[in-house]
Amino acid sequence: MxxxxxxxxxxxxxxKPNPALAKIIVSQLGGPDGELGAATRYLNQRYSMPYKEVAGILTDVGTEEISHQEMIxxxxxxxxxxxxxxxxxKSGFDAYFVDHTAGVYPASAAGVPFDAKYVGVKGDVIADLNEDLAAEQKARVTYDNLLRLIDDPDVCDPLKFLRERELVHYQRFGDGLRIAQDNMDYRNFYGYNPAFDKKHPRR
Amino acid sequence: MNEQKKLFKMIRAYSFAVYETVLYLDGHPDDKRALAYYARYSEKLKDATNRYEKRYGPLTVYGAGGADKWTWTATPWPWEYDSI
Structure with a gap:
């Protein structure tokens, strides 16, 4: 629990309230590389992760992503x-306002509601961890783009913190991929189906 | 900065140090330096959290209660502008 x-x-x-900024930052909650998708992706990938250290990384990074949803x-x-x-x-917040007032609703900057398509769970160690590494970089780029468009330091400060967390999580998923590969059969050069077809003896 | 804010800031710093080490230890479970770092900062976090909860109210629902008023919902929530 x-x-x-x-x-x-x-x-x-x-x-200083500024609804025009909310209109674009909402993407980091409910957009394609947002925090809702991140938390859901990692916490759901845990069940098919055979290596307990890597399941730990998925649990703890996924938990931190929930706190990032809260920050956004x-x-x-x-x-x-x-x-x-x-x-x-005047701010262009009217389209969002009509449907959600000042409620926090997960959607992309373009107004597309959150979609489970953003949550990659393949049930395969190599596929899932590479998904996660890419996801962290994509989220980092989205924060870079927001920081290019925003100059209020009160808003940039927490966004810069969140951007930095993407870099750290990328490092940690790198640890996960190394552990997974260290545990695979040495003849399995291509990293095929280690989560399903193969037994995974620990080294 | 008042005493409550100072202590809260320390808790935030300690819990960041602890959580960062958690993520690292998941992937490096035999790193003795990281294990010692984790032990040192989780002790500081526990101590600061206990002091804070005694004086200013609960940080988790397990620290909540109250003789005649429920403390968990008595102060602003963290996402509010006027929260601590």
Whole structure:
């Protein structure tokens, strides 16, 4: 089970609401490389992961991703507080507002609702870990793009923290891939189906 | 910065150090330096968390309670602008 810790992993304190920024940052909650997809991907990949160290990485990175959903949620919530109808119209937040008011709804920057297609679970050690390595880099690029478009330091600060976490998670999934390959049959040069067809004796 | 904010900031720093080491130890379970680092900082985290919960309220629901008012929902939630 999980229990809630009553703190954000990194503080979010946005003095100046700005719904135009919420409109693009929402992608890191419900977009193709967002935190909702990340948490769901890693936590669901655990069951077919035969190596207990790597299942640990999936559990603990997946858990951290839940806290990143919360940080993005806090950013969206604080950017959209105390809006006037005029601000909503002028900022381009109106399309989102009509359907969700100032609620936090997982969708992409283009307004496409979250889709489970973003969650890669192949049930294969090599396929899943490579998916995860790519996912971390794609999320890092999305944060880079947001940071190219945003200049409020109150918003950039937590986004920079989240960007850095993508880099660390990429390193940790690299550890996972090394462990998986170290445990595979030495004749299995091509890393085929280690999670299903083969027994996986530990070295 | 008031005492509560200072202590909360320390808890955030300690828990970051601990969690970062957790992710590393998952993939390097025999690294003695990392094990010692984990032990040192999880002790600091436990100590700071105990001090905070005694004075300012629960950080997890297992630290909640209250004689006549439920403490878990008594203060702003972390995502709110006016939270600690």
């Amino acid at each position: 999980w229990i809630y810790e009553r703190k954000l992993q990194y503080p979010v304190k946005i003095r 949620g806090a950013i969206l919530h604080q950017l959209t507080r105390e809006m006037t109808p005029e601000e909503i119209r």
